[in-house]
Amino acid sequence: MNMLSDHSCLPNFVKQRIDFYVTDLINKKDNGRNLVLGMKPESTDIILQSNDYLSLSNHPKIIDAHVRSLTSRKDTAFMSNVFLHGDGLDKNVEQELADYTGFQSCTIAPSGWIANIGLLQTICDSSTNVYIDFFAHMSMWEGARIAGANIHPFMHNNVRHLRRTIKRNGPGIVLIDSIYSTVGTIAPLIEIIEAAKELGCAIVVDESHSLGTHGEQGAGLVHSLGLTHKVDFLTASLAKTFAYRAGAVWCNNETGQVVPYVSFPSIFSSAMMACELDRISATLTVIKESDHARANLAHNAQQVVSGLKSIGFEIRSESQIIALETAEKTNTRKVRDFFEERGVFGSVFCTPATPDNKNILRLSLNSSLTKKDIDKILSVADDAFSHPDLYFI
Numbered sequence: 001m002n003m004l005s006d007h008s009c010l011p012n013f014v015k016q017r018i019d020f021y022v023t024d025l026i027n028k029k030d031n032g033r034n035l036v037l038g039m040k041p042e043s044t045d046i047i048l049q050s051n052d053y054l055s056l057s058n059h060p061k062i063i064d065a066h067v068r069s070l071t072s073r074k075d076t077a078f079m080s081n082v083f084l085h086g087d088g089l090d091k092n093v094e095q096e097l098a099d100y101t102g103f104q105s106c107t108i109a110p111s112g113w114i115a116n117i118g119l120l121q122t123i124c125d126s127s128t129n130v131y132i133d134f135f136a137h138m139s140m141w142e143g144a145r146i147a148g149a150n151i152h153p154f155m156h157n158n159v160r161h162l163r164r165t166i167k168r169n170g171p172g173i174v175l176i177d178s179i180y181s182t183v184g185t186i187a188p189l190i191e192i193i194e195a196a197k198e199l200g201c202a203i204v205v206d207e208s209h210s211l212g213t214h215g216e217q218g219a220g221l222v223h224s225l226g227l228t229h230k231v232d233f234l235t236a237s238l239a240k241t242f243a244y245r246a247g248a249v250w251c252n253n254e255t256g257q258v259v260p261y262v263s264f265p266s267i268f269s270s271a272m273m274a275c276e277l278d279r280i281s282a283t284l285t286v287i288k289e290s291d292h293a294r295a296n297l298a299h300n301a302q303q304v305v306s307g308l309k310s311i312g313f314e315i316r317s318e319s320q321i322i323a324l325e326t327a328e329k330t331n332t333r334k335v336r337d338f339f340e341e342r343g344v345f346g347s348v349f350c351t352p353a354t355p356d357n358k359n360i361l362r363l364s365l366n367s368s369l370t371k372k373d374i375d376k377i378l379s380v381a382d383d384a385f386s387h388p389d390l391y392f393i
Helices: 003-009 012-025 060-071 089-101 112-123 138-146 159-169 189-198 255-262 274-288 291-311 329-341 371-385
Strands: 105-109 129-133 150-154 173-177 202-206 233-237 247-251 321-327 347-349 359-364
Touching: 060 274, 089 105, 089 247, 089 274, 105 112, 105 255, 112 138, 112 173, 112 202, 112 233, 112 247, 112 255, 129 138, 129 159, 138 150, 138 202, 150 159, 159 189, 173 189, 189 202, 247 255, 291 321, 291 371, 321 329, 329 359, 329 371
Parallel strands: 129 150, 129 173, 173 202, 202 233
Antiparallel strands: 105 247, 233 247, 321 359, 347 359
């Protein structure tokens, strides 16, 4: 019997949906692949697709700690977080992370997505107003949606619009990123937090792209601005600077005690493994000692941003995340191929990460880039900017 024939048995309403996605997302011009998949980079190419901003993924101290933990045969609980007691390795590492950022408590999650979904499911319901920056990470949008909250978007980094929207609808929860993952802009944290508190709102700040890279010992932008005591909740993906697949929720209130028992992603996901927790702890130690790498990262970002602006690009970035705005699919594919054929690999952002016809080529810089690398990035960008078949918005 040919098992593949079962596919023809899909109900028509399902088949129509899948056919739409195949037509919309899998393009024949790219050999039947999604727009995000271009060439495969070689080891000599400049790869700007990773969020490993301090180049820690292969750091010997981190790898050694991970291996030692694996070979020590520590007990690992293959069960939900809810069954773990308060004296385990997970609690020790969570306390290290809480102390690092200056928050009262921290709860580790299997991913940044789960951290945001779980937190918002815990603190929101259908009576909650949620005020969310238009460019906030999709996990925040989805968390508020799943919770059934009343979602009110506000214009990106626009404090006046946020204030007007809150005054119109009443107190709620404000959701922002510290650094926005699509265009690399930095939130006006002082002004937004002031507005939220003045108007009776709680605030959630996602520090995925600034934790480890900004502030003293990399403790983040909220900590560096002295705002920790004013922020109710902090979240982050540890798959960025921490270079590992995990996330975390920090609280300055009792919410941290109940997240494991209210959040569905927490209840119905397995707890972190002992070797993963040991790796996160070792990574935190290295990050604290990485002032030189942070300085390199900031220097590299400044060099690339200023170089691109001098070429003529409209660059909004204020960080290590740089977006070249490429508009619709055909032009985006041409820009992607132009850069990749010359050995510079960025990440294409398209639907559902960006609105239709507002695609970008994102360049995620890291601390290991050399002057030669930066010169090449700018040279390729210069050639692309003046190429008659390409355009940027």
